Amino acid sequence: MKDLFIAGGTSGMGKGLAIHYLRQGSKVTVSGSNRLRGKEFLDEASRLGAADRASFIQADLLSLSENHRVILEVKKRHKSLDGVVLTAMQQFPKRKLTPDGYESTFALYYISRFVLSYGLTELLERGNNPVIVSIGGTGMTKGEIHWDDLNLQNKYGLLKATLQGGRANDLLGVAYAENHKGTKTRFILNHPGYTHSGTNHVAQPFKSILLVMGKLFAQTVDNSIQPIIRLIDNPPPQPLIAWDRTKAVDLSLPTLNKQDAMKLFHLTKHIL
Numbered sequence: 001m002k003d004l005f006i007a008g009g010t011s012g013m014g015k016g017l018a019i020h021y022l023r024q025g026s027k028v029t030v031s032g033s034n035r036l037r038g039k040e041f042l043d044e045a046s047r048l049g050a051a052d053r054a055s056f057i058q059a060d061l062l063s064l065s066e067n068h069r070v071i072l073e074v075k076k077r078h079k080s081l082d083g084v085v086l087t088a089m090q091q092f093p094k095r096k097l098t099p100d101g102y103e104s105t106f107a108l109y110y111i112s113r114f115v116l117s118y119g120l121t122e123l124l125e126r127g128n129n130p131v132i133v134s135i136g137g138t139g140m141t142k143g144e145i146h147w148d149d150l151n152l153q154n155k156y157g158l159l160k161a162t163l164q165g166g167r168a169n170d171l172l173g174v175a176y177a178e179n180h181k182g183t184k185t186r187f188i189l190n191h192p193g194y195t196h197s198g199t200n201h202v203a204q205p206f207k208s209i210l211l212v213m214g215k216l217f218a219q220t221v222d223n224s225i226q227p228i229i230r231l232i233d234n235p236p237p238q239p240l241i242a243w244d245r246t247k248a249v250d251l252s253l254p255t256l257n258k259q260d261a262m263k264l265f266h267l268t269k270h271i272l
């Protein structure tokens, strides 16, 4: 039985993991931006007889202050955590700035995960075999950090923003492991592969197209989360674990470069 927090646990892989661990008897808190999806999660938990072990925090993680509020809410519900799963994500076809002035993909895929990882470490260090799992595109080498234009003011594109977010998420894991040598919490970077999920915030007609494509070609959420469950239940001993579907990722990949990771860490501390 575990204590878990899942950012983005109201749909897709995050919800799949939340329901799996509720079935196992764990205590699970999830967050999501949409209140209705949160209610559906809580209703499902009630049907499983797990109402007293399930909580939902409504929060838009694009906002820095909302991330800090979520940390406080999680601390009210859990004395310790055995796992934090970072999976909140949506795509932004047009460049959009957050209330704090960050490009939205960067804010959600990286800044929010940075704040939650470091902000929940105290609870994780009190946990049993604790892990942070950040679900993204680890193992992919496309895309880069635009060091002089993190906010992508010049030539914004959805793919460019998503790839930068994915590379920043990789470096978050590397820097976290560097900064927590000798502590209990391990950081797991995961690429789940193409999965039949991730369309909540997509506008029509693309949403219908993606749903049909997903049904035809993608793995089910249930399949995608199996390797993640194995990693959470039996994490390898090293501080940083990078996993692409069912295989370990070579930690010497340029996308997992320690110098870049520490450069982004210090830059992030500065801009926050």
Ligand SMILES: NC(=O)c1ccc[n+]([C@@H]2O[C@H](COP(=O)([O-])OP(=O)(O)OC[C@H]3O[C@@H](n4cnc5c(N)ncnc54)[C@H](OP(=O)(O)O)[C@@H]3O)[C@@H](O)[C@H]2O)c1
Residues within 6 Å of the ligand: 007, 008, 009, 010, 011, 012, 013, 014, 031, 032, 033, 034, 035, 037, 059, 060, 061, 062, 086, 087, 088, 089, 090, 108, 135, 136, 137, 191, 192, 193, 194, 195, 196, 197, 198, 199, 200, 201, 218
């Ligand atoms: N699906 C794929 O094929 C695939 C492939 C590779 C990697 N990934 C990665 O896997 C992760 C999970 O993807 P998924 O397919 O399971 O996604 P999903 O079904 O869309 O679930 C995303 C979760 O994030 C939440 N979320 C989105 N925007 C938010 C915001 N502004 N504030 C707070 N919560 C927010 C959603 O809640 P609300 O809807 O209520 O906002 C939902 O709970 C993502 O990081 C994605 O990049 C997915």
